[in-house]
Amino acid sequence: MTDLAKTHALMARGRDFLGTEHAIMCGAMSWVSERSLVSAISNGGGFGVIACGAMTPDLLDAEITATRALTDKPFGVNLITMHPDLTDLIAICGRHDVSHVVLAGGIPPKGSVEAIKVFGAKVIVFAPTLALAKKLLRSGADALVIEGSEAGGHIGPVSTSVLAQEFLPALAGDHVVFVAGGIGRGEAIAGYLEMGASGVQLGTRFACASESIAHADFKRAFFRANARDAVASVQLDARLPVIPVRALKNKGTEEFTVKQREVGVLLDQGKVDMGEAQLQIERYWAGALRKAVIDGDIENGSLMAGQSVGMLKEEEPAADIIAKLMAESEDALLRR
Template sequence: MSEFTKTAALMKRGTDFLGSKYAILCGAMSWVSERNLVSAISNAGGFGVIACGAMTPDLLDTEIAETRKLTDKPFGVNLITMHPDLMDLIGVCAKHGVGHVVLAGGIPPKGSVEAIKAFGAKVIVFAPTLALAKKLLRSGGDALVIEGMEAGGHIGPVSTSVLAQEFLPSLSEDHLVFVAGGIGRGEAIAGYLEMGAVGVQLGTRFACAAESIAHPNFKKAFFRASARDAVASVQVDPRLPVIPVRALKNKGTEAFTSKQREVAGLLDTEGLEMAEAQLQIEHYWAGALRRAVIDGDIENGSLMAGQSVGMVKEEEPAAAIVSSLMEESEAALTRR
């Protein structure tokens, strides 16, 4: 890493933890963060993360095995905490000796963190508030990702820059903190590293990598979009605490509003349990995302994208993206 000396020094705690050349994680994007993109990012020196999403244990088993055929570098697996087969999915990770498991989508259920640590893996958690971050780190989380509302997919209500100012001074000395949300260039990476982050996570910038299996229509939609085209969904019923999702505005974003009304109606008329209602919403997103990413239906599918989408202008190999991010960070730090 001698070519990026200053950036490498600030990333060292992150790279030691991940086992990768650079402390640049790929955000887990359902249907996108699969074997091809994950292996390409890891081979480029970053840290690829398989998006388990709504996969069954058998599908995850195959995905990890196929990823291993494409890279001998470290990569992780992202599991959704509300997945009904979470413990079985953890068992699949144990079978393959996965070194890092990312738990996303809510507070990890009882026993899940312990089950992951039992086979020697590191646990990476998300937290929207400082108090919860401290609790999760006390409860076995080995590293934390703070993700601002600029990110694509499921988001919280606070911007990345504010979260970084709040979390990093309190946590960075004793804990490993990665920053995510709205990062599209290396200058931003340099700034967060200087504030105490040990690395960063990017999703949108990698979604249109040459190795991404996303449909050409999906990628073209990203190339045409500006930051203001990536909008957050709205909650239509206070009883249904749906986590907002940021995506490019299309008929699919309007359909999601209708889906919320439909599920809220089921809460009234059929006594639907809240957990099942939220699961129906998750299944909706999985299907809508597949329509856009795999089938290329960019009108009715979900074009999940962060506000950094305006910086994605062309298809590039993952290695070129990682290299440019490191070069930009190094140049920024050198100018200081």
């Protein structure tokens, strides 16, 4: 028995699946979830995940190598399903014997899950509906993340609490399911574990960790923000399959509205097809996010943040964040 006995017991399936001390995954945040933060989270007992984002295969190759030099603990790689080089990126993961691959941003293309499982990796997927979740699990996915609209970055339309009530009773008995979106404290973790979750995923809580390479001004913007400041983007053109993005409201969110109009005009003129239109939207977010995270341009860049941002007040080492979350969860369970 340990001081975290109750939480660890409820996390047993998730801990075994990830190969970690605690079943706490870090959500993949482009420009933020790189070698420094990923290794710190894994070394702290959690599960770090490299955000491949728009990386080329060569860049991902270098990032995995650099992360391995900083930790001997398990970590994963998040790949965007619409990436034009997805097949090559999967091959890079295979070359490094990556243990877990997260497929995000849409339904996995035909053959992608099979290609990952060829080298023995476990596949983690997202699903916005219960029917799709069941289909993906039947098709070979090993675990599922259900992410509510409170999360930062690309989001779905349904809250975490509602998704948990719908998905967990139907799936948690037979499958590994992680809950994400709006989680900032251990009490919430305890609640989802009691509902049947195998573990949780947090992004915003780790974005301002001491090991995060995010610019100091980016972090200060998070510390000043309230939950209501993290707003979802609006889709202007019904033809554009734009997934809403939650971020702190600034000039960058307004510029996204302008970008949508520009891409809509290109569609009208036949200068781009729908696939290219969506890629242009994604490239906008990648560029805007870099402005904020790396350059510290908090006015024009994208400050992707979940609604739990209001709970962030200071920099803390990733290991301390994990330890605090686990202690809060255990205290909550002991009070039951």
